[in-house]
Amino acid sequence: MKTMLIRTALLGTVLALPGGVLAQQGPTTVSRPPDGRENIPVQVTNNGWLDVGVYAVVAGVPQYLGEVPGLSSGQLKLAADWVSTGDVRLLADPIGGFGHYLTEPLRPLRGDLIQLRLEDDLRFSTVDIRSTVSSG
Secondary structure (H helix, E strand, O other), X not given: OHHHHXXXXXXXXXXXXXXXXXXXXXXXXXXXXXXXXXXXXXXXXXXXXXXXXXXXXXOOEEEEEEEEOOOEEEEEEEEHHHHHOOOEEEEEEEOOOOOOEEOOOEOOOOOEEEEEEEOOOHHHOEEEEEEOOOOO
């Protein structure tokens, strides 16, 4: 119970970032895009011990993408429609742990691959956007 309260408080901290951009939105909901939309792959490498829940923060609302077990990798999908509405951020929340990792605003394009590398100390985590379209 205490862990759940701490996790709720941490997520609340993320939603109350400077400027109140994320805090101005309505209640947090988890929704999934209908089938048939184009997705952007998100390759997650989790070098930490804990399983991590990964969210896309779209218009200030966290959208659950999936979970990546500790010390493993996983491929998640980000709906292209979510990106077309503006900047999107990725949020990594260790299950049963403390802290989180929130990326800077991302603007992936059609054919891009997002690579999210999570370290055991989340402060050293990184995100990259790579084009998968050949130029020639």
